Amino acid sequence: MDLGLKGKVAVVTASSRGLGRAVAEALAAEGAKLALCSRNTDAVGSAAREIKEKYGVEVYSAPCDVEDGIRIGDFAAEVLDRFGAVHILFANAGGPPPGTIADFAPADFEKAVDLNLLSVIKLVHAFLPAIKQQGWGRIIASTSITVKQPAPNLALSNVARVGVVAFMKTLAGELAPFNITCNTVAPGYIMTDRVESLIKNKSVKDGLTYEAAGREITAGIPAGRIGSPEEFGALVACLASERAGYITGETILIDGGAYRGLM
Ligand SMILES: NC(=O)c1ccc[n+]([C@@H]2O[C@H](COP(=O)([O-])OP(=O)(O)OC[C@H]3O[C@@H](n4cnc5c(N)ncnc54)[C@H](OP(=O)(O)O)[C@@H]3O)[C@@H](O)[C@H]2O)c1
Structure with missing residues (x-):
């Protein structure tokens, strides 16, 4: 099935390795052009080179810490300068350290909110004007199964991520008239x-x-x-595709059945 992603410009953050890298590869395999970032210039640069070589697509990479709103704004300007358009945003970040509530001070929760909630909001604000201009878009935020079911010893993740679901659901309602879908993916163990x-x-x-x-x-x-990173990448490519135009405001688990709730 042609996913309709050939030539689309996709921004994939936190993509030098892991889930972000898997998403970048899945989109590149469909012919999308990529803008990648992570904090480490060399790591994201070599991911970009390898993807370009393997899939023959245009790839831009730059260092960008997704906690840093000013740098995100500059990164967005660089991406627009390079490609002239943005169609897809996959908003991803690193994860907070493991531990229980008692292990962390309030400042640790603030830091986790910066990393795993405010980063999504900052990325959307930076890239939305360009996506809106296309009259077609896909915004996909990456969270965790912890937005549905708190995980033991992952207190920061359990607390910091849930606001992403509310943000994305609100955004989905606001952007549906602009032909932009907004969904959240929630991995279990990948x-x-x-x-x-x-x-x-x-x-x-x-x-x-x-x-x-x-x-x-x-x-x-x-x-x-x-689960495998390839399975995760395939889910995001499906949601980013032309075919998924009527799916919006959803939070989609990818967890091998680990979530035990009904809804
Ligand atoms: N894997 C899973 O099963 C799973 C399940 C639930 C949730 N998650 C969440 O999904 C996200 C990605 O997980 P992963 O398994 O892919 O982690 P990973 O293998 O540790 O990879 C993390 C990636 O994020 C980048 N990164 C970290 N902090 C960043 C920042 N502040 N700004 C920009 N890039 C940053 C890293 O590159 P640099 O070091 O170069 O910045 C790296 O490319 C995390 O939030 C994680 O908690 C993962």
Whole structure:
């Protein structure tokens, strides 16, 4: 099926590795042009070179910390300068450290809100005018299963991310008349460097081997396994596609059945 993404310009943040990188690859495989960023210039630069070589699409990359609204504004200007248009925004960031409520001071919660809520708001504000100009757009925010079901030992994630769902739902209503869809994706466990380090953290905390900690995690997933970044990338490419034009305001889990609630 042609997803209708050939030649579209997609901004994918926090994309030097992990989920962002998987999304960048899935969109590049459909022929989209990419603007990538992460904090580390070399890491995002080499991701961009590898993707360009593998898929033959135009890729721009630059350092940008998504907590820094001024830098995001400059990055948006650079992207417009390079491509003249933006159609798709995948708003992604790094994750906050693991721990319980008692482990963190109020300032840690503030930092997590900066990273995982305000970054989405800043990215939308910076890129929306360009997306609106196209009369077609896709805005997809990445959160976590924690927006539906708090995860043990991920207090910062549990608290900081839920506002993204409210922001995206509100935005979806406001932008539907402009032919722009706004959706949120909520991954459970997808195998990336971050999940590897969460498994390591659990193994130390619970006095388990790395393998045993991994088994305890997969025991809570009906699919019996951790998801792959490619599966995550495919979901985002579907939502970004021409075909998904009537899906908006949704929060879509990708978790192998780990979420136990009804709605
Ligand atoms: N993997 C999962 O199963 C899972 C599940 C639920 C939620 N999540 C969330 O999804 C997001 C991505 O997770 P991941 O597994 O892909 O993590 P990852 O493997 O650690 O990759 C994180 C990526 O984000 C970039 N990054 C980190 N902080 C940034 C910032 N302030 N500004 C710009 N880029 C930044 C990193 O590059 P630089 O170091 O160069 O900045 C890297 O490219 C995180 O918020 C994570 O908590 C992941």
